[in-house]
Amino acid sequence: MSNDFSLDRRFAVPAVIGNPADFLIIGGLSGSAKDVGALTNESPNVYLLGGAMGAAVTMGLGLALAQPTRRVLVVSGDGEFLMNSGSLATVAYMKPANLSLLCVDNGCYGETGNQVSATSRSTNLELIARGSGIDHACTVQIESEFPAATKLLRHPDGPSFVLLRVNDGPPPDYRRNFDAVETKASFRRNCL
Numbered sequence: 001m002s003n004d005f006s007l008d009r010r011f012a013v014p015a016v017i018g019n020p021a022d023f024l025i026i027g028g029l030s031g032s033a034k035d036v037g038a039l040t041n042e043s044p045n046v047y048l049l050g051g052a053m054g055a056a057v058t059m060g061l062g063l064a065l066a067q068p069t070r071r072v073l074v075v076s077g078d079g080e081f082l083m084n085s086g087s088l089a090t091v092a093y094m095k096p097a098n099l100s101l102l103c104v105d106n107g108c109y110g111e112t113g114n115q116v117s118a119t120s121r122s123t124n125l126e127l128i129a130r131g132s133g134i135d136h137a138c139t140v141q142i143e144s145e146f147p148a149a150t151k152l153l154r155h156p157d158g159p160s161f162v163l164l165r166v167n168d169g170p171p172p173d174y175r176r177n178f179d180a181v182e183t184k185a186s187f188r189r190n191c192l
Helices: 009-017 030-040 056-066 078-083 086-094 125-132 143-152 180-191
Strands: 024-027 046-048 072-077 099-105 136-140 160-165
Touching: 009 030, 009 072, 009 099, 009 143, 009 160, 024 030, 024 056, 030 046, 030 072, 030 099, 046 180, 056 072, 056 078, 056 086, 056 099, 072 078, 078 099, 078 125, 086 099, 086 125, 099 125, 125 136, 125 160, 136 143, 143 160
Parallel strands: 024 046, 024 072, 072 099, 099 160, 136 160
Antiparallel strands: none
């Protein structure tokens, strides 16, 4: 599978996120977990999901509502956003000012063998986010758009949504910590 997007996720994701310490971060599955893990080395402000496809946005929403003074960033892929696109309507309805969503769109389901996703054809997740009521949204396809996206992720009147279109190249090489008890405890201590 090959898409027409030119950005390499290994460069683009860190460039758009900027300083990861600015956020409590929820990382989705597969490539997104590796993107976040490689950038942060799973620091205590990071929680990477495993085996919960479609849950990153709703988990981030709950965290943003529970921690209104902290900026929350959800980093997930197009497959996960497609699986639970209804969560965007809930985010828009609840309007947490401190929640930002970063969709790393490579046009395929990397977790299950790189099958083509609907975003490689006609589905536009920025338009779905806007149609759901998330007013602060943009699409990033070239490097010159990175600074505006980085700023939007920190928009004080969220929620915000950034669609980052990347090629279907590999995510960073990162071996994550699969000790769920340790990961949860570390993240929880950071939130309290």
